[in-house]
Amino acid sequence: MQIKRLLLTDFRSCAHVDLAPGPGITILSGANAQGKSTLLEAVYLLATSRSPRASKDVEMIRWGQEVALAAAEVAREERGEVRVEVSLSRSEKRAMRVNHVRRVRVADLVGHLNTVLFSAADIDVVRGEPSLRRRFLNLEIAQISPHYCHALVQYRRILEQRNRLLKLIRDDGRGADTLETWNEQLIAIGSRIVERRVAFVAELSALASHIHSEIAGASEQLSITYLPSFPIKPDEDVSTAFRQHLALLQRDEIARGATLAGPHRDDLSFLVSGTDVRVYGSQGQQRSVALATKLAEVELMQQRVGEAPVLLLDDAGSELDEARRARLYGLVTGGYQTLVACTDTSGLPAEIVCNAEQYRVEGGAVQQWMPAAT
Numbered sequence: 001m002q003i004k005r006l007l008l009t010d011f012r013s014c015a016h017v018d019l020a021p022g023p024g025i026t027i028l029s030g031a032n033a034q035g036k037s038t039l040l041e042a043v044y045l046l047a048t049s050r051s052p053r054a055s056k057d058v059e060m061i062r063w064g065q066e067v068a069l070a071a072a073e074v075a076r077e078e079r080g081e082v083r084v085e086v087s088l089s090r091s092e093k094r095a096m097r098v099n100h101v102r103r104v105r106v107a108d109l110v111g112h113l114n115t116v117l118f119s120a121a122d123i124d125v126v127r128g129e130p131s132l133r134r135r136f137l138n139l140e141i142a143q144i145s146p147h148y149c150h151a152l153v154q155y156r157r158i159l160e161q162r163n164r165l166l167k168l169i170r171d172d173g174r175g176a177d178t179l180e181t182w183n184e185q186l187i188a189i190g191s192r193i194v195e196r197r198v199a200f201v202a203e204l205s206a207l208a209s210h211i212h213s214e215i216a217g218a219s220e221q222l223s224i225t226y227l228p229s230f231p232i233k234p235d236e237d238v239s240t241a242f243r244q245h246l247a248l249l250q251r252d253e254i255a256r257g258a259t260l261a262g263p264h265r266d267d268l269s270f271l272v273s274g275t276d277v278r279v280y281g282s283q284g285q286q287r288s289v290a291l292a293t294k295l296a297e298v299e300l301m302q303q304r305v306g307e308a309p310v311l312l313l314d315d316a317g318s319e320l321d322e323a324r325r326a327r328l329y330g331l332v333t334g335g336y337q338t339l340v341a342c343t344d345t346s347g348l349p350a351e352i353v354c355n356a357e358q359y360r361v362e363g364g365a366v367q368q369w370m371p372a373a374t
């Protein structure tokens, strides 16, 4: 899979960008705060519908402007070319388009472009809040499964309505007769999400464990497990377990006016040789686990989609020691289209720099650049 063209208009500091990255490595270098991460952010937004850093769309609109646009022309081996586009507005809802046709469902945008982003923030998936791990799962699975993406949207809607109902029952003593219907909807969609995540994590864990032993040595065995917010016995249906647990929680849920179990409360654990690296791991171990997980994701995505995802490296080597950096850059030279953002190329291995197309990013503008031969 290859981005043939990336077009930005008034996207953060980028007033106008028209970039045609080659099939291999593209280096985007420049001083701090020039717009390098912004370029990768736009690509990530087009792939997942979410920004890796903005919580609101308006943050991505250039100051003083009404609307922002990000678009990419993507060449796929099987499906040919596709153009994905997101336009953001201060006054209206965002508009997503695929091949110029407006799409309402997120699931219709996501999946045309697959990316894996490596950045210094990756370690937060391992050591940060559970919500970051759920977000990681959601964004990765959504990229390979439009059904999952759609189920998530439905689940959020059901959750919101059910929480509203729980508050109504608590505050006004009304609505208890409809709770059962909402329970069944929550269970139906929620169980599908949990099942999909459990399967994804099992596959991811097997791949990550293998990669991790290469990075950290065979004595450090990594396993990633899914931690549901309700107990599921072996051989038990996820939906049966979810239903039973909701019955137990009903009084509490009404008292709190909130849904207390379900995929929005689940978590992941990263165990190295049986201990939880989130709690007990050194920073170095946490980084190895984060990197192995990301590298596993590349492999898994490739297996599932049948094509190599586009790799985005945002200052990704800077936090890693030499061995880990070598592992990451080894991947980059393996035939993926890769966009590398860095302040300068001195930290990159020579074989990457020699084979790369180079661009300078300055004040939100991108210009091809031919480094002087040495």
Ligand SMILES: Nc1ncnc2c1ncn2[C@@H]1O[C@H](COP(=O)(O)OP(=O)(O)O)[C@@H](O)[C@H]1O
Binding pocket: 011, 012, 013, 014, 030, 031, 032, 033, 034, 035, 036, 037, 038, 039, 058, 059, 060, 061, 062, 063, 361
């Ligand atoms: N909505 C926006 N409009 C204009 N400029 C913005 C907007 N959001 C961020 N910026 C500016 O963009 C710059 C950061 O860009 P970024 O892509 O993170 O830089 P870097 O090259 O260091 O990766 C900062 O100078 C910031 O002030």
Ligand SMILES: [Mg+2]
Binding pocket: 033, 036, 037, 038, 314, 341
């Ligand atoms: Mg940056």
